[in-house]
Amino acid sequence: MIDTGDTWKLGILFSETGSTAVIERSQKRGALLAIQEINAAGGVAGRLIEPVDCDPGSIPCEYGRLAEKLIAEDCVRAMIGCFMSSARKEVLPVVERRNILFFYPTLYEGFEYSPNVIYGGACPNQNSVPLASYLLENYGNRFYFIGSDYIYPRESNRVMRNILRQGGGEVVGEVYIPFDAAQDEIDGILADVAAKAPDVIFSTAVGETSVRLYQSYHAAGHDARRVPIASLTANEAEMAEIGREASVGHITAAPWFNTIDTPASRRFRESYAREFGPDIKVTSCAEAAYFQTHMFAAALDKVGGLDPDQLRECLLGASWDAPQGQVKIDPDNGHTWLHSRIARVDEKGEFIVQREVIRPVKPDPYLVTPDLNDRRLRLRKATPKARQP
Structure with missing residues (x-):
């Protein structure tokens, strides 16, 4: 001691x-x-x-x-x-x-x-804004929100809804899952997802709830390569628990990934x-x-x-x-x-950076300038590099 x-x-x-x-x-x-x-x-x-x-x-x-x-x-x-x-x-x-x-x-x-x-x-201008821009460009404008039931998911979804509105996006569904949700409740949400056919799911579910959501999404037969779950919180530790097959194709925005x-x-x-x-x-x-x-x-x-x-x-x-x-x-x-990066999970279960902002992004915690076309937040394609052993 x-x-x-x-x-x-x-x-x-x-x-x-x-x-x-x-x-x-x-x-x-x-x-x-x-x-x-x-x-x-x-x-x-x-x-x-x-x-x-x-x-x-x-x-x-x-x-x-x-x-x-x-x-x-x-x-x-x-x-x-x-x-x-x-x-x-x-x-x-x-x-x-x-x-x-x-x-x-x-x-x-x-x-x-x-x-x-x-x-x-x-904060939102460093992850929500660039993620929305990337998803609208690459997947479509119909979003379904799924979140855990507390402050962060509800406020993040409010912010994301306003950002999407600027880019011509729409929210076709919005639900919140309690931390102790039964499996049939998650299955019911995914049935609604299938009925409404969004282009992207934006998830603010966290922890064990997030793991169960991703696993259930895969088990229900959804193809994440076509309609991914995009998140600001999903990370390497969660993906390891979710499992490689159920993780492929999903997307996260974060400053750092294990593969950098x-x-x-x-x-x-x-x-x-x-x-x-x-x-x-x-x-x-x-x-x-x-x-x-x-x-x-x-x-x-x-x-x-x-x-x-x-x-x-x-x-x-x-x-x-x-x-x-x-x-x-x-x-x-x-x-x-902070640095702003968008990554997608590959077949090995690793996050591969798809887009990144060239330089660190000044934090704007009150989202005074939530402009999808802000030059400071323009993403460039990531240049793949061979990872050192």
Whole structure:
């Protein structure tokens, strides 16, 4: 056990159990990998970073309760965590009241700002807008929305509906699935999908619900190569659980994919495999937790202490060479300039990038300029590269 009197504490608030554990475990590993690398290099100012870990069990109210515990009992002054927006909303008033710095490494629906949060995941102009453009161009204009029943899916679908309206798209169906949905409920939704014959399904289902949806879609005989499920959240860990045959053809928008072949991306993949095993899947949310933890350590090194106000000032405008490419924290809104990529699952079960934005995209969390023809968001075809062994 690390001597806490000689360490920098970082609260880790990801679920190891429950409906979203398949994703949050990967985020936790991303943060722990960064901590391991930082500590192996001597820590920060001669002191190791100590992760103080809690398992909220994918229960939204537990995130808020455990955030309070981390602060009051464990004396944590910075933390990283949460996947679901409902969980983030529970933590937000705690960190604001206590003036704690909170790193949120997950894409979300936007329309939020807090001086106590550093947002490391994509907001709608960085993923929803380019994904809508790609789908309208390549598949058609009839969309069917399927989501889990909480804040993020409902708000993301509202945003996506407005974006599609600009491009001449229409939503032919919109349904929400509870986390404990019975199989016949999912089957009934897919029967409605078959009857309405959309060109694309836009899914904001998450965790175990998402896995069951994709598996049921395949079992019902739907061809994802012709009518894919497109998502902002589906990732390598989920696709591994879904299975290779049921994953082929589906589409995700994200800043990073496991198949990106750059020196920084290869180092990240290789380090992750050494630390957790070659069969453990890496995700874009894990990549975000990884680079956010490294950026926290870099700011801590410059400031020399855990004062949230000083750390925040140091982080705003800071950049880092992340596995996805260069990222930067926007000084105006605390969100992150990220890369935008669209990938499709191939026959091997891997995401292959189809389109990408040339340079990092400035975050626009309030979607002030949701223009499908915005030059900054124009996608170019990805150039295939041979992946290094």
